[in-house]
Amino acid sequence: MTNRIAQLRKERRISQAELADAVDVTRQTIISLENGRYNASLLLAHKIANYFGMTIEEVFLFEEEEA
Amino acid sequence: MILKMMTNHAGDYGKNLRQRRWAFLAILAIGLVGLGCYLWLVPGSGLSDHAQGFYLGGACGITGAGLGLLMRNEWMLRHPEKWRKARIQETDERSQRIVAQAAQLAGVGVFFLQALAAFVLVAVDRRLVTVLLCSMAAYVLLFLGGRLGLSRKL
Structure with a gap:
């Protein structure tokens, strides 16, 4: 699973700390999500997508072969 | 509780x-x-x-x-x-997952170390082996109890 968090964050000039604070996680979690080292839970994915005003599918890109 | x-x-x-x-x-x-x-x-x-x-x-x-x-x-x-x-x-969900996986690794690691130690110590002192086997049995019972409880809850 990949995601567009870093891209969306940069487009909107939001820092990792601001995003982390808004979705109630640590900045380290945002860094790991952006690097693809960690996959968000459904709840966190929902919070992040909601923060950007988008759907989960628009932020998190699920690759079929992972299923 | x-x-x-x-x-x-x-x-x-x-x-x-x-x-x-x-x-x-x-x-x-x-x-x-x-x-x-x-x-x-x-x-x-x-x-x-x-x-x-x-x-x-x-x-x-x-x-x-x-x-x-x-x-x-x-x-x-x-x-x-x-x-x-x-x-x-x-x-933080990432921290919680790290802690859970570390605890899982530590638990399995200790269990296998105890099994290894039991094989070595059986020639030295049977009382130590009994303690190790009781500890391993406690681990298994706690694991099964936890699994049963969690399978009902989740």
């Missing part, structure tokens, strides 16, 4: 802190009882110096841990402005 009290992060963080106070007081009480036993019961018991030292060390460690946790908790209760950051640190 204690585990639920210590790990329940939903809802009011202040309420969680107040609930944790009782758990930390219980830890402190266990340590103080241990210290009391060391001061009043151990001197006339004929225990070896090594056993007495172990008793004192254990009691001091538990008392210190209980006191430290209680002081930190009380300090946190008096500083509500720090609650949000502390709650985020405690509930």
